Amino acid sequence: MGIIFSIISGKGGVGKTTTAANLAIGTAMQGKKTVVVDFDIGQRNLDMILGLENRVVYDITHVMDGDVRLRQALIPFKKNENLYFLAASQTKDKTVLNKEKVEKVLSELKKEFEYIFIDAPAGIESGFEHAVYFADAVIVVVNPEVSSIRDSDRAIGIVDAKSKKSQEGKRVAKYLIINRINPDLVQKGEMLSSEDILDILEIDLLGKVPEDQIIIEASNTGHPVILNEKSEAGRAFKRISRRLCGEEVPFVDIESVKHSGLLKSIKKMFQ
Amino acid sequence: MSLFGSFKKKKSAQRAKDRLNVAITLDRDSNLYPYLDELKIEIMQIVQKYSKIKDVRINKEKVDDQDILDIEIVLDEDSKT
Numbered sequence: 367m368g369i370i371f372s373i374i375s376g377k378g379g380v381g382k383t384t385t386a387a388n389l390a391i392g393t394a395m396q397g398k399k400t401v402v403v404d405f406d407i408g409q410r411n412l413d414m415i416l417g418l419e420n421r422v423v424y425d426i427t428h429v430m431d432g433d434v435r436l437r438q439a440l441i442p443f444k445k446n447e448n449l450y451f452l453a454a455s456q457t458k459d460k461t462v463l464n465k466e467k468v469e470k471v472l473s474e475l476k477k478e479f480e481y482i483f484i485d486a487p488a489g490i491e492s493g494f495e496h497a498v499y500f501a502d503a504v505i506v507v508v509n510p511e512v513s514s515i516r517d518s519d520r521a522i523g524i525v526d527a528k529s530k531k532s533q534e535g536k537r538v539a540k541y542l543i544i545n546r547i548n549p550d551l552v553q554k555g556e557m558l559s560s561e562d563i564l565d566i567l568e569i570d571l572l573g574k575v576p577e578d579q580i581i582i583e584a585s586n587t588g589h590p591v592i593l594n595e596k597s598e599a600g601r602a603f604k605r606i607s608r609r610l611c612g613e614e615v616p617f618v619d620i621e622s623v624k625h626s627g628l629l630k631s632i633k634k635m636f637q
Numbered sequence: 638m639s640l641f642g643s644f645k646k647k648k649s650a651q652r653a654k655d656r657l658n659v660a661i662t663l664d665r666d667s668n669l670y671p672y673l674d675e676l677k678i679e680i681m682q683i684v685q686k687y688s689k690i691k692d693v694r695i696n697k698e699k700v701d702d703q704d705i706l707d708i709e710i711v712l713d714e715d716s717k718t
């Protein structure tokens with residue numbers, strides 16, 4: 367039986383889709399059968415981030431409505447045979463999701479896959495509730511910035527109140543990813559440090575991801591950063607994926623500024 | 638080290654942390670019972686089986702360390718007959 371991880375944030379635009387794509391590729395690279403599902407109905411994006419936008423024929427609504435079988439809607443990820451993708455529908459009607467239908471699809475996925483990642487929509491409306499209702503664990507993505515952190519706390523509160531596991535008196539595991547850290551600003555005391563954020567939100571840290579320009583190039587080309595050894599964010603996502611696969615990976619202090627780049631270039635001048 | 642270091646304005650990250658701590662504490666208090674609306678509707682449906690009612694008011698209180706939900710059922714005038 368697979369584990370369902372819902373990737374949530376409260377505030378929009380903080381990096382849920384980026385995280386979903388990279389972690390799914392990451393666990394697949396660790397040899398786990400993985401599927402990543404786009405629950406952001408009407409705002410389909412994950413297909414482009416994964417470079418699969420031309421491959422989408424059927425989406426999750428077709429499966430839920432029984433138009434096609436799950437197998438027909440699952441899109442293989444060319445770059446790793448362990449990963450499949452299920453697209454969101456582009457309809458404007460957000461009521462296409464309902465509990466029974468969602469449960470049916472997810473329980474089918476749980477039988478086939480070890481890791482199921484759900485890319486949740488922003489906000490805390492009904493689409494969000496569907497994305498977290500059947501979650502075994504939620505991964506909360508925040509930016510080191512006040513609105514993102516405050517909104518994430520509201521979203522966490524709703525998971526505690528409304529998810530199926532919570533209602534059955536069980537605990538939904540909650541993990542934090544701090545994304546878009548700028549080490550220079552943290553050093554200057556002008557950006558909340560991960561320690562501060564953990565103090566405020568009181569949940570477990572899963573990983574820290576730095577601000578990384580390469581992510582723009584990655585979304586331009588549909589080639590996520592985890593596939594790029596040169597990307598610092600990519601390496602951060604790789605460490606997080608290994609943690610998700612049960613490995614003890616020490617936290618890297620990405621918040622201290624390293625001037626190795628500068629040092630290297632100075633050394634080169636004297637070579 | 639500057640002599641005046643300690644008089645310097647608080648760094649903005651520290652201010653963010655202080656403000657977030659206050660805001661989030663308040664947010665959490667106001668969301669302690671996310672089911673209140675549903676509870677109110679269900680109570681109304683039950684009581685209406687027996688009596689006409691005007692309103693159900695639910696107040697959150699804290700007496701010492703004990704959380705209390707104070708439920709007030711306001712009956713309709715005609716309900717006495």
Ligand SMILES: Nc1ncnc2c1ncn2[C@@H]1O[C@H](COP(=O)(O)OP(=O)(O)OP(=O)(O)O)[C@@H](O)[C@H]1O
Pocket residue numbers: 375377378379380381382383384385406411487488545546547575576577578579581582585599
């Ligand atoms: N670590 C990072 N460094 C630089 N840019 C980033 C980083 N993480 C995310 N971004 C950029 O931020 C933007 C928003 O990211 P993304 O789409 O993943 O957020 P989201 O939470 O899924 O948004 P939405 O709420 O709209 O679904 C994108 O342009 C993405 O490339």
Ligand SMILES: [Mg+2]
Pocket residue numbers: 382383384406411485
């Ligand atoms: Mg998104």
